[in-house]
Amino acid sequence: MIDILKFRLAYGRQTVAFPDGPPRFPARFRGRPVVDASRCGDGCEACAESCPTGAILDPGEASMRIDLGRCLFCGDCQTACPPGVVRFTNDHRLASRSREALVVSKDEPVLAAALDAKMKALFGRSLKLRQVSAGGCNGCEAELNASGNIQFDAGRFGIQFVASPRHADGLVVTGPVTENMRVALLKTWEAVPAPKLVVAVGACAISGGVFRGSPVAHDGAAGALGDVPVDLYVPGCPPHPITFLDGMLRLLGRLGPRDGAPAVGSPADRP
Amino acid sequence: MAAEVLETWNGEVVPLRAVPVLPVERFRTIVLEVLRAGGRLSALFGREADGGVVLTAVLADDPEGRLGLLSTRVGDAYPALSSEAPAAQGFEREIAEQLGVRPEGHPWLKPLRFEPPLRAAPDAFGRKDPRATIPGEYPFFAVDGEEVHEVAVGPVHAGIIEPGHFRFQCHGEKVFHLEIVLGYQHRGVEAAFRGGPDRRSLALAESIAGDTSIGHGLAYVKAVESLAGLTAPARAMALRGVALELERVANHVGDLGALANDVGFLPTASYCGALRADFLNASAEICGNRFGRGLLVPGGVRFDLGEEEARALAARVRASWERARAAASLLLDSPSARARFEGTGTVSRETATELGLVGPAARASGLDRDVRHDHAFGIYRFVQVPVTATDGGDVLARALVRLLEAERSVEFAATQLEGLPGGEARVEIGPLAPRSLVVSMVEGWRGEIAHVALTDERGRFERYKVKDPSFHNWLGLAMALRDGQISDFPLCNKSFNLSYAGHDL
Numbered sequence: 154m155i156d157i158l159k160f161r162l163a164y165g166r167q168t169v170a171f172p173d174g175p176p177r178f179p180a181r182f183r184g185r186p187v188v189d190a191s192r193c194g195d196g197c198e199a200c201a202e203s204c205p206t207g208a209i210l211d212p213g214e215a216s217m218r219i220d221l222g223r224c225l226f227c228g229d230c231q232t233a234c235p236p237g238v239v240r241f242t243n244d245h246r247l248a249s250r251s252r253e254a255l256v257v258s259k260d261e262p263v264l265a266a267a268l269d270a271k272m273k274a275l276f277g278r279s280l281k282l283r284q285v286s287a288g289g290c291n292g293c294e295a296e297l298n299a300s301g302n303i304q305f306d307a308g309r310f311g312i313q314f315v316a317s318p319r320h321a322d323g324l325v326v327t328g329p330v331t332e333n334m335r336v337a338l339l340k341t342w343e344a345v346p347a348p349k350l351v352v353a354v355g356a357c358a359i360s361g362g363v364f365r366g367s368p369v370a371h372d373g374a375a376g377a378l379g380d381v382p383v384d385l386y387v388p389g390c391p392p393h394p395i396t397f398l399d400g401m402l403r404l405l406g407r408l409g410p411r412d413g414a415p416a417v418g419s420p421a422d423r424p
Numbered sequence: 425m426a427a428e429v430l431e432t433w434n435g436e437v438v439p440l441r442a443v444p445v446l447p448v449e450r451f452r453t454i455v456l457e458v459l460r461a462g463g464r465l466s467a468l469f470g471r472e473a474d475g476g477v478v479l480t481a482v483l484a485d486d487p488e489g490r491l492g493l494l495s496t497r498v499g500d501a502y503p504a505l506s507s508e509a510p511a512a513q514g515f516e517r518e519i520a521e522q523l524g525v526r527p528e529g530h531p532w533l534k535p536l537r538f539e540p541p542l543r544a545a546p547d548a549f550g551r552k553d554p555r556a557t558i559p560g561e562y563p564f565f566a567v568d569g570e571e572v573h574e575v576a577v578g579p580v581h582a583g584i585i586e587p588g589h590f591r592f593q594c595h596g597e598k599v600f601h602l603e604i605v606l607g608y609q610h611r612g613v614e615a616a617f618r619g620g621p622d623r624r625s626l627a628l629a630e631s632i633a634g635d636t637s638i639g640h641g642l643a644y645v646k647a648v649e650s651l652a653g654l655t656a657p658a659r660a661m662a663l664r665g666v667a668l669e670l671e672r673v674a675n676h677v678g679d680l681g682a683l684a685n686d687v688g689f690l691p692t693a694s695y696c697g698a699l700r701a702d703f704l705n706a707s708a709e710i711c712g713n714r715f716g717r718g719l720l721v722p723g724g725v726r727f728d729l730g731e732e733e734a735r736a737l738a739a740r741v742r743a744s745w746e747r748a749r750a751a752a753s754l755l756l757d758s759p760s761a762r763a764r765f766e767g768t769g770t771v772s773r774e775t776a777t778e779l780g781l782v783g784p785a786a787r788a789s790g791l792d793r794d795v796r797h798d799h800a801f802g803i804y805r806f807v808q809v810p811v812t813a814t815d816g817g818d819v820l821a822r823a824l825v826r827l828l829e830a831e832r833s834v835e836f837a838a839t840q841l842e843g844l845p846g847g848e849a850r851v852e853i854g855p856l857a858p859r860s861l862v863v864s865m866v867e868g869w870r871g872e873i874a875h876v877a878l879t880d881e882r883g884r885f886e887r888y889k890v891k892d893p894s895f896h897n898w899l900g901l902a903m904a905l906r907d908g909q910i911s912d913f914p915l916c917n918k919s920f921n922l923s924y925a926g927h928d929l
Contacts, residue, residue, distance in 0.1 A: 157691045157754055164747065179705060181712035181727065205627040225627055227718045232726060241712075284584045288611045290925045291586055292634025293716055298584045301695040316582035333538055333558045333608045333928075334587055337579045351557045363627045367612040369539065390627075390717065391634065 167303045172413035176395045183226045184239035187260040190217040192236040200230035200239050205363060221247055222359035243415050248387045248400025255386055258281040265385060267406035276322055277405050279311040283321035287338045288328030288370055292391040293355035300335040300394040312401055323350030329357040329370035330377035352385045359386050429492040433755045434799035434865045438859055443493045451496035458483045459509045464780050468515035469876050469889040470523045472543055473768035475868055477523050482863050486798040489727035491863055504530040504723045511780030514895055520548035535608035537928050559607040567593040567600050586924035594910055602905040604898055609928035630717050633926035638671045638716040639868030648722040648862035651856035658845035660724035665803035666840050667716045672869040674703035676826040679921050680752045684824055686915045687764040695751035702744035709737055724850030728827035738841035745834040752827050759852040765820035769916035772817055781900045782893045783871020785920055787813040787893030788821035795867035809836050822919040858929055861882045892926025
């Protein structure tokens with residue numbers, strides 16, 4: 154017992170400063186990519202040719218955009234483009250309420266809009282989530298688990314993962330939704346009492362990711378759940394726990410537009 | 425091994441036509457003889473060739489560091505290996521499911537992943553419409569009798585875990601039998617490799633099991649490099665070794681925390697949960713991603729470290745390990761926690777051998793097999809990591825193996841970082857050899873990963889076989905529960921911590 158207390162004292166507080174202070178990432182962390190199509194060479198599509206998931210739209214044109222819902226944040230496009238048209242910043246803010254808002258071109262943060270007043274009143278201080286992995290590789294699952302550990306501690310915002318859909322206010326889906334998990338996912342969604350939320354976490358759950366077009370999967374939650382609306386998309390492969398927290402806190406109206414911004418001028422902001 | 429077997433080694437390219445095609449009886453006799461003599465079945469897979477089905481076995485002779493390849497042509501049925509060699513059971517179910525070839529006398533012939541057949545042939549399990557069936561529509565083993573009851577768990581579990589179905593046949597608290605049904609995670613990985621390598625292949629390899637991005641990614645880039653007749657530069661080899669060991673340490677530290685959580689020992693659960701992040705973040709220091717994604721590339725690595733950066737990282741990794749070891753020791757020095765681990769979920773050395781277990785699960789049952797040592801690849805051909813094995817075969821043994829081998833991994837990774845070889849970290853890669861085969865093995869944190877790549881006449885993947893270590897080890901978990909308490913299941917499960925996605929592909 155004494156040893157436990159001694160360890161606890163020496164180890165100190167582990168919870169991250171976010172959202173009261175800026176989150177800290179390793180210098181090479183790849184967050185939101187920005188595009189400067191003015192630097193493109195004539196007819197060059199090297200970035201798009203290197204992209205594993207076809208996330209780069211209209212390469213080499215003024216209308217060039219990146220679909221964060223497909224992006225794996227692997228950085229291949231940045232390496233493939235010597236003029237530096239695509240550059241990954243350290244901006245962790247990626248989550249959005251709409252699929253369209255994930256297709257970006259300008260250097261602007263992606264900020265998820267808050268729920269309406271009634272839903273905020275219901276879930277704002279206590280949101281219980283049921284997670285279903287439907288073909289997830291255990292990357293997103295590992296980061297969702299981490300979001301509840303003593304470092305990221307989603308519990309301090311009232312956000313918790315629960316064991317039963319009956320206890321949950323929403324569903325967090327990972328994976329491209331395999332055909333073999335589709336029924337189980339639907340049944341879990343049906344078992345969550347209304348009103349309820351659906352959060353799609355990771356490139357697979359948003360667009361199918363690297364498994365897009367697989368004959369045995371459904372290109373993500375939206376494709377598999379039919380008419381069920383997705384309330385929040387959290388891009389990444391996998392998303393950093395802080396990206397997930399940022400999306401959830403914005404959804405719950407607990408972060409203002411300027412809150413929780415990345416540190417300015419940190420090394421990762423440079424190309 | 426018998427004279428008819430083609431001898432090869434981890435990462436050697438052989439012409440496809442050099443793999444001997446033997447009559448099925450001879451094929452069967454040789455495989456069974458090798459297994460009886462202490463060899464292992466590293467992989468067994470089927471493919472369509474010349475209008476028929478060809479099975480290929482990859483046999484491993486661990487003490488000699490050699491692999492053996494042999495093939496056979498089969499019709500709609502052939503005499504099963506599994507009736508005498510349980511280690512073949514999963515492989516033969518896969519072949520039956522994919523190609524409609526029935527292994528006659530298989531003691532457990534049931535669908536494996538519920539994947540659509542690859543070949544137009546009658547279903548080997550007699551299902552009318554194999555495409556319409558999903559896991560759960562399954563002929564469960566049943567036990568009859570007074571006071572015998574069943575417990576069904578999954579596919580959706582209580583925590584943030586991948587899906588799988590567990591069916592327990594119990595008498596009171598005692599488990600007679602546990603049947604594990606998987607396949608829910610089937611995403612079509614092997615089919616997606618066909619025709620590659622292409623721009624997607626590497627990301628695909630990294631996503632086979634997301635907690636093993638480096639392990640599977642490395643097996644993939646090694647296979648491609650071998651087929652291109654190229655070896656990665658020494659500096660890349662060292663950085664890859666660092667990344668592979670960081671992945672191992674992160675997962676082992678996380679698992680020690682999770683084991684603590686499952687017996688309600690919260691200090692270690694909390695600390696190890698956070699300390700795991702130190703090792704994930706060390707990977708991110710190198711390549712920007714906590715799971716090492718984006719680091720590997722055929723021909724080397726995409727990120728390099730300066731001397732100062734590398735030394736600073738080594739110091740941080742060593743310091744983090746000091747804390748992780750202390751946190752784990754709180755658990756292992758606590759008599760009450762230790763008592764829950766001792767004698768729980770025991771897998772005997774004989775069972776482990778028969779099932780062909782790999783990785784920490786095998787080493788905890790006294791089998792000192794480790795690809796880094798037995799079939800050394802990359803940096804491990806120059807710098808040896810000692811094999812960590814113990815006996816006992818219980819949850820405690822699996823926890824101890826993790827702790828001890830993580831310590832050795834830290835020492836290895838830090839030493840490499842303190843003296844990285846000079847030179848470039850990436851070289852250009854050319855086209856792949858046509859009509860060839862290569863077996864690429866890596867010791868991932870769960871055990872032996874094997875990728876078998878076969879190229880067509882244009883040097884494209886005609887068949888890309890992936891074997892995750894979990895493929896061998898799931899049956900080990902089922903055996904660990906035999907005659908145990910059903911309430912010990914979470915603890916046993918965590919002590920194996922197997923991959924669903926890696927099994928289901």
